[in-house]
Amino acid sequence: MATEKADALVLRVTDFSETSCVVTLFTREFGKVTGLAKGGRRLKGPFESALDLLALVRLVFLRKSSDALDLLTEAKLERRFRGHGRDLSTYYAGYYVAELLIELTDDYDPHPALFDLAVQTLADLAAGEPVRPLILHFELQLLEILGYLPSLSMCAECGDEVPGTGRVAFGTLHGGALCPRCRVGKQQVISVSAGVIRAMACLADGQGDAWRRLELHASTLGELRAVLNRYLSHLVGHALKMHRHLGPART
Numbered sequence: 001m002a003t004e005k006a007d008a009l010v011l012r013v014t015d016f017s018e019t020s021c022v023v024t025l026f027t028r029e030f031g032k033v034t035g036l037a038k039g040g041r042r043l044k045g046p047f048e049s050a051l052d053l054l055a056l057v058r059l060v061f062l063r064k065s066s067d068a069l070d071l072l073t074e075a076k077l078e079r080r081f082r083g084h085g086r087d088l089s090t091y092y093a094g095y096y097v098a099e100l101l102i103e104l105t106d107d108y109d110p111h112p113a114l115f116d117l118a119v120q121t122l123a124d125l126a127a128g129e130p131v132r133p134l135i136l137h138f139e140l141q142l143l144e145i146l147g148y149l150p151s152l153s154m155c156a157e158c159g160d161e162v163p164g165t166g167r168v169a170f171g172t173l174h175g176g177a178l179c180p181r182c183r184v185g186k187q188q189v190i191s192v193s194a195g196v197i198r199a200m201a202c203l204a205d206g207q208g209d210a211w212r213r214l215e216l217h218a219s220t221l222g223e224l225r226a227v228l229n230r231y232l233s234h235l236v237g238h239a240l241k242m243h244r245h246l247g248p249a250r251t
Helices: 087-102 114-126 132-147 196-204 219-234 241-243
Strands: 002-015 020-027 033-036 056-063 070-080 167-171 176-178 189-193
Touching: 002 033, 002 070, 002 087, 002 114, 020 056, 020 114, 020 132, 087 114, 087 219, 087 241, 114 132, 132 196, 132 219, 167 196, 176 219, 189 196, 189 219, 196 219, 219 241
Parallel strands: 033 070
Antiparallel strands: 002 020, 002 056, 020 033, 056 070, 167 176, 167 189
């Protein structure tokens, strides 16, 4: 067994015994890690009540070479996520960040940029930044980093440019926007405005803060949520639990 140290976000905590728990974390150095924290439910001990959902910790653990759970030996609290005021939407958004990291990342597949993005998103939520654009940006950047970003400017089937005005077909099963010719006969296709496709491209751009200045009208937000809910659910193979708390979605 090797002793490892990592910066980590706590994604899930499950009771294991009266005093211990199984914890899933997303680490900057190693990706997703799941381990047994013996004594993790005690107020005093090597974890010092640090294993709270969405807490940022400095983790020490023993990495097992077999299929057995890793053994968490120490966690020092760096920052605890607290929603903004009494606004439940910030808590729901934080839990959604955790759900996406659990569902879309693999064990021991590190993505430092995604870790930094998650930490910054949680910090912005706690500071009271607008929830919807923050979460949309996180979703699309996560898809970009993990290689799942749908095709937005070119047809996912033939590579031709998609219309820049009017309605655009988005194929959930086909990897993104479709030109009128390739849309024919396809199933699970959503019709969205060209403005929604442009908004997705802006939100997916990891360079600069242009996405923060993006004006998103109610109709655009509704279409964005409908597209991303379907696309993400397709990627993970089932409906995501927190989608119902992210506001209305319409097709």
